[in-house]
Amino acid sequence: MKIGRREAVAALLGMALVVAAFVVPHLSLGLITPLIRSTPQQIHDYASTAPLFGWWKAHVGWGSIPAVAIGIAALLWGPSLAQRMSWRVLTLVVWSTSCGWAFSLAMIDGWQLGFAGRLVARHEYLRQVPTITDIPEMLRTFSGRILDFQPNSWITHVSGHPPGALLTFVWLDRIGLSGGAWAGAFCLLVGSSAATAVIVAVRAVSDEPTARLAAPFVAVAPTAIWIAVSADAYFAGVAAWGIALLALAASRTVRWPIPVAAGAGLLLGWAIFLNYGLMLMGLPALAVLIAVRNRRAALTALAAAVPAAVAVAVAFAVAGFCWFDGYTLVQQRYWQGIAAIRPFQYWSWANLASVACAIGLGSVAGLGRVFDIAAIRRRSGLHLLVLAAITAILCADLSMLSKAETERIWLPFMVWLTAAPALLPPSTHRWWLAANVIGALAINHFILTNW
Numbered sequence: 001m002k003i004g005r006r007e008a009v010a011a012l013l014g015m016a017l018v019v020a021a022f023v024v025p026h027l028s029l030g031l032i033t034p035l036i037r038s039t040p041q042q043i044h045d046y047a048s049t050a051p052l053f054g055w056w057k058a059h060v061g062w063g064s065i066p067a068v069a070i071g072i073a074a075l076l077w078g079p080s081l082a083q084r085m086s087w088r089v090l091t092l093v094v095w096s097t098s099c100g101w102a103f104s105l106a107m108i109d110g111w112q113l114g115f116a117g118r119l120v121a122r123h124e125y126l127r128q129v130p131t132i133t134d135i136p137e138m139l140r141t142f143s144g145r146i147l148d149f150q151p152n153s154w155i156t157h158v159s160g161h162p163p164g165a166l167l168t169f170v171w172l173d174r175i176g177l178s179g180g181a182w183a184g185a186f187c188l189l190v191g192s193s194a195a196t197a198v199i200v201a202v203r204a205v206s207d208e209p210t211a212r213l214a215a216p217f218v219a220v221a222p223t224a225i226w227i228a229v230s231a232d233a234y235f236a237g238v239a240a241w242g243i244a245l246l247a248l249a250a251s252r253t254v255r256w257p258i259p260v261a262a263g264a265g266l267l268l269g270w271a272i273f274l275n276y277g278l279m280l281m282g283l284p285a286l287a288v289l290i291a292v293r294n295r296r297a298a299l300t301a302l303a304a305a306v307p308a309a310v311a312v313a314v315a316f317a318v319a320g321f322c323w324f325d326g327y328t329l330v331q332q333r334y335w336q337g338i339a340a341i342r343p344f345q346y347w348s349w350a351n352l353a354s355v356a357c358a359i360g361l362g363s364v365a366g367l368g369r370v371f372d373i374a375a376i377r378r379r380s381g382l383h384l385l386v387l388a389a390i391t392a393i394l395c396a397d398l399s400m401l402s403k404a405e406t407e408r409i410w411l412p413f414m415v416w417l418t419a420a421p422a423l424l425p426p427s428t429h430r431w432w433l434a435a436n437v438i439g440a441l442a443i444n445h446f447i448l449t450n451w
Helices: 005-026 040-047 064-084 087-107 111-116 135-141 163-174 180-205 208-219 231-250 257-271 276-291 295-319 323-336 344-359 361-367 373-377 381-398 411-417 426-446
Strands: 054-056 447-449
Touching: 005 344, 005 361, 064 087, 064 208, 064 426, 087 111, 087 180, 087 208, 087 426, 111 180, 135 163, 135 295, 163 180, 163 231, 180 208, 180 231, 180 276, 180 381, 180 411, 208 361, 208 381, 208 426, 231 257, 231 276, 231 295, 231 411, 257 276, 257 295, 276 295, 276 323, 276 381, 276 411, 295 323, 344 361, 344 381, 344 411, 344 426, 361 381, 361 411, 361 426, 373 381, 381 411, 426 447
Parallel strands: none
Antiparallel strands: 054 447
């Protein structure tokens, strides 16, 4: 095995960034620290394992053996099976593997702490669900309850997102799927499906061999730690399928491209009412439209997708919620909370260290191959998709509205980075896949993650 210079440099830089992010908080460097003007209790609660959100705790659970088994199976047979399976079977195997991998990692922390209890924590959506007795009234008054320090203000996660997120969990409750276990299962199923959406999109904008090379990496990516369970996994799944459907429509690889493009528009339109930051999914969408060879097909797909996305926005506006009002108010709410004591001097680069932890060293190495001018000029689909996701992450970082917890918050963008190892020499794939699997197992066994 011979590792190329570009991936070696990328991996070394990623490792250095991660080490620095973990070490710097203990060096007393003034503003270059996770928290300022904070008490020891706040440091314990919010920065114990910065740049990741969690607490140091070496532990094992009944999920440990299945997680190790899935990781070993992926290493031994993943790359070869990804080449031999029929495409349809491969997409289902990637989804089921991603789902099983994420669930096993969650079970390392136990059923209640690792899965069923995650979405019923005091800042989570499910705590707000019982208070919603009138959905139309909730939508009409949503913006007025975003700011903190008022009697009827929303709890943290509800206030920080558009109403689509809360609405989803209210609907689940209304159909009888109430409680943390059902909500967690929903987020796990939708979030893990993003792995399949990624390879479907890569196949549409690049080619099938590239998608097959990416399959093992997206199936057992370290992002799975935060896929099970967080609402952001649900957001990631919705956005990923929006991009995948757009890619299928724009590349004319489906029988009915216009309805598929409209479906993409509906999903991407819904996504921005789940998370304000998903407006940045416009960058991967643009990458898809640039990558496909047929300009007319790309414009036709865009023409079908945009009205569908607008229809979602109009529906919310008619119901009484204006996205722009919510976005303006949520910025004020953000600075009313712990963001005020999280200095940008640390988090501006430590956020990127958390990304490196979440995508794994193999994906970081793959990023070393993304900045290929020749490939970009010939509009290589995978290169453009990954670059678009990187650009979205940098924009989110520079906005100063994402300081800490980005291993969860940026899941919709990071899932695309997990496909980057497809650009590495196939002879090195098992080594980089091993780096990802070992990294995920180490994080989950030595850190009790908050999400």
